[in-house]
Amino acid sequence: MALGRSREKSGQSSFRGSRIAAAIVIGVIAGCVFAFLFPHGFFSANPSAQTNSNLEVDPASCESSEKIDRIKSDIMKLSDKNVELKRQVRELNEKLRLAEQVKGHAREQVITLSEPHKAGPFGTVKGLRTNPTVLPDETVNPRLAKILSEVSVRKELIVCIANSNVKSMLEVWFTNIKKVGISNYLVVALDDAIVDFCKSNNVPVYQRDPDEGIDSIGKTGGNHAVSALKFKILREFLQLGYSILLSDVDIVFLQNPFEHLYRDSDVESMSDGHNNMTAYGYNDVFDEPAMGWARYAHTMRIWVYNSGFFYIRPTVPSIELLDRIAYRVGTEANAWDQAVFNEELFFPSHPGYVGLYASKRTMDFYMFMNSKVLFKTVRKDANLRKLKPVIVHVNYHPDKLPRMKAVVEFYVDGKEDALESFPDGSE
Template identity: 70%
Template sequence: MGPLLGRRAKNAAQSARASRIAVAIVIGILVGGIFAFLYPHGLFSWDHASQFKGGRLTKSIIQIGSTLCESSERISMLKSDIADLSSKNLELKKHNTELTAKLKAAEQKNNDEYEVMVVDELQKAGPFGSVKGIRTNSIVLPDDTINPRLSKILKKIAVQNELIVALANSNVKSMLEIWFTSIKKLGMPNYLVVALDDQTVDFCKENGVPFYKRDPDEGFDSIAKTGSNHAVSGLKFRILREFLQLGYSVLLSDVDIVYIQNPFEHIYRDSDVESMSDGHNNMTAYGFNDVFDDPSMGWARYAHTMRIWVYNSGFFYIRPTLPAIELLDRVAERLSQRLPAWDQAVFNEELFFPSYPGYIGLHASKRTMDRYLFMNSKVLFKEVRKDGKLKKLKPVVVHVNYHPDKLPRMIAVVEFYCNGKEDALESFPDGSDW
């Protein structure tokens, strides 16, 4: 019995070991199947070209090296692109600088050499009778740095970037009072006196009149305080330039003017300059064909000429455009020369004379104001006051420009048009006594 029991125990142990081995094999097969199902390509992405060589994974090395090469190439490409963009940026900056220089050069008034810059796109002409040229130039970009103090004043008093401006010193105090009183009666806030001396500043303060006095300027101050009417009149072209650069349209006004209606309600604003005429009828105010006779020419003795009486440089509306600023520059430059010149004559010559060999004319648009609405004193005293129908018309302004006895005639204009005194104009002669 003893040996038999020993053999049975040994066989049982061997059976148990075999069972454990079998279970282990089964478990191994199951785990292997699961991994095979979940990771068909193995735990690591080897392809069929992956081989062990010298104990190293050559495929991994190839892949890593390839990635590094691609990164280097991409960095090189980016560096190249950045270099190209920097080069183009420099070219654009250079081009922009050149364009800026050209624009500045175009603003300079050089009569010997002009650079033509065409900015409009080509257009087809429309049907007969439908073509209209450009009449209204674009305004300039306002630049407050030109005169910050004046800019601050204008922002307070201007209405829709428009205002009336008059230059005055203490020599015209009485006329100035009539001038701003007539404006105040119309309820207009947008007017300004450019005071040429301290007395005028004090006078404006006393009467609640908006004013502006320039910073000290030796040459300017000497003319402003002691200069004649014509000398003082020449200063306005220098002063007006700053108003236009700041982006404001100005109705420049002498002080020998009475305001009866709001002038801004009767301005067209379609031209660089819109001015009162010195003409006394439709022909002289708006232009006419004048025939010159030269008998020595026989058959060709008659030569036709175009004529118009001058614009009044003491009352005109000017817009902030490049041609308008060029006009002011030209007139101011000529008036600053030692040769004697009348500002009104220079103003009209620069505005109307065309280009010709050796001279470049001003390319500015212009409009003549209605001679009955914007009335000069010749029209009033020679025509209107003698006509029953015309006396019923209500002008916008009356400019006492044709007569030296300005103050009494201004008072009479106020009496006639503002106070209803019908005979207020009767005592004056058509012209002056001298």
């Protein structure tokens, strides 16, 4: 009997457990079904109502005046930023152009100065145009080295040498340099008055340490005497590793010249020539009838480089050029610095003479314009009058200051008849 009651209780317990398990399973299933059918809950708001509610507060559907003002402000900021980015792009393009130029020169140097190699196919062989620069030596002039490091841009600058005799022209010179926006320029003052004048006008200035020979000429000398000094003075600039654009004081700057240089030669100089033939060279036939069949002799001619405006790189041939000119001008009684400048650049080696192995380039005579080109040709030509040169050098005329002012009036102020009162040549 006891065994029978035990089995009955066991069966009842098993049946009760099965019902509980079944209830749990049914509950889980029901929960899953409700969760699927009512994801937002039994008592949630109407989904469509929620959607409508969200649409009603969407800021995109109802712009406030405050937000419009913010958008306008953002547009103005973006516009300003766009202008700045364009400026930076221009600067980067210029740096890229210079970098590619330097890279090309370096590649030429490596190829030419490396181990001997075979010549390439016809038309592909290129000789070295650009001599390597010297190793800078700041011990030559530490004071000047400090000034140049502050004034120069990419180791380049314009240099003008002046004394009190040219003070009025110097003012026109640096005033227009400032207008163009050129920052890398320096006046080498030959007397105290010019130092004070430059400082009072916020013009970068440098005065050499006392030098009896240079001081006596620099303080009292005229244009030609001062012009001869520049070759000796410039030597230190090159030794310090800087490329110099040497400028006489009778020059009006209308554009930044550093944007128009090639930098592929030891010397780039403006020309005294007035057309393609005279500026860049031509075959001139000399006629000697007494020679009969051989009466015609062909000669090569080119008008001289102007020693008042040239770009010179810090290379060994460049420094040798300055040394040769300084020596000849200092020892030859009738030596004119411009004539010596050209003779040393162009005369080839021959018996008894070793020529200078310097590369040279002639500047575009319409961009780097002398006053003969301007007053004899350009001002009379309707098309050429529209051209804006980089500089105008009043080298052909003695009335320099009034012509410099007229150049400014014509090209900067837009005065159409500013050049008309002057004769072609000098009176």
